[in-house]
Amino acid sequence: MLEVGIKGKKIFKVTDENTAEHLLSGMLPVYATPSLIALMEYTCFSSVHPLLDEGLGTVGSSIMCSHISPTPVGGTVTCESELIEVDRRRLVFRVRAEDEFGLIGEGTHERFIIDNHKFMNKVAEKQAALEKLNADGAGKPGSESHPW
Numbered sequence: 001m002l003e004v005g006i007k008g009k010k011i012f013k014v015t016d017e018n019t020a021e022h023l024l025s026g027m028l029p030v031y032a033t034p035s036l037i038a039l040m041e042y043t044c045f046s047s048v049h050p051l052l053d054e055g056l057g058t059v060g061s062s063i064m065c066s067h068i069s070p071t072p073v074g075g076t077v078t079c080e081s082e083l084i085e086v087d088r089r090r091l092v093f094r095v096r097a098e099d100e101f102g103l104i105g106e107g108t109h110e111r112f113i114i115d116n117h118k119f120m121n122k123v124a125e126k127q128a129a130l131e132k133l134n135a136d137g138a139g140k141p142g143s144e145s146h147p148w
Contacts, residue, residue, distance in 0.1 A: 001051070001081045002031070002051055002052075002083065002086050002091065002113075003083070003086065004073055004084060004085065004086060005083065006047050006048060006082070006083040006106065007047060007080065007081065007082050007083075007128050008043045008047025008048075008080065008081040008082075009043065009078065009079070009080045009081075010039060010043045010046065010057045010078075010079050010134060011076060011078050011079075012039055012043060012076070012078075012079070013074070013076055013077075014031045014035075014071050014072065014073050014074060014076070014077060014079045015073060016029070016073055017089075018031060018032055018035035019031065019032055019073060019141075020032040020033070022037055023035065029072075029073055030069075030070040030071060030072060030073075031070065031071040031072075031075065031077065031104070032088075032101075033067045036065070036067050036077070036097060036104070036105050037063055037065060039077060039079045039097065039106070040063065040065060040079055040081070040095045040097065040109055041060050041063065041109060041111075041145060042079075043079040043080065043081045043095060043136045044060075044081045044083075044091075044093040044095060044109050044111060045058055045060075045111065047081055047083065047093075048083065048091065048111075052113065052119065052127060052148050053116060055115060055116055056114065056115060056116065057113070057116045057119070058111040058112060058113055058114065059111060059112055059114055059119070060109065060110070060111050061112050062109070062110045063107060063108070063109045063110070064107045065095070065105055065106065065107025065108075065109075066105060066106060066107060067104065067105045068079075068103065068104060068105060068106075069099070069101070069102065069103065069104040070104075070107075071099040071104055071112075073098060075099045076099060076100060077097050077098070077099050078097065078098050078099075079095065079096070079097040080092045080095070080096055080097075081094065081095045081109070082095075086107065087102055089112050089113040089114075090110065090111075090112055091110065091111045091112070091113065092106065092109070092110050093110075093111070094107075094108055095107055095108065095109050103126070105138070120125050136147055
């Protein structure tokens with residue numbers, strides 16, 4: 001049973017691969033905002049996943065956060081989350097991240113509990129439709145290649 005107050009914590013080392021420069025979210029070799037957001041989501045997901053019934057999962061639906069201080073390569077980011085609201089399938093978390101020098105980011109994250117099988121059936125339908133579009137020549141490839 002998911003209840004308000006569930007907490008999560010993840011510790012992460014900053015590497016070249018999760019910098020703004022590498023992820024194309026900026027030009028500097030510092031911890032990227034997309035990496036911070038991914039860590040926040042992972043911390044929240046990990047805190048509740050073991051408590052879900054078999055066959056259920058969660059998906060992120062929104063995140064509001066501030067990235068207020070840079071962390072250099074080699075720094076350690078500690079992210080902590082707390083489940084602050086449960087509304088049927090909707091979960092809301094407060095999340096904050098710090099490095100060795102203090103707060104680097106904070107915000108709220110919303111996730112929804114899903115039935116994994118039903119969710120993946122919807123994905124399979126889209127995948128089949130996408131393959132048909134591409135086979136018919138209707139799909140248009142992107143103009144740039146990105147790491148994401």
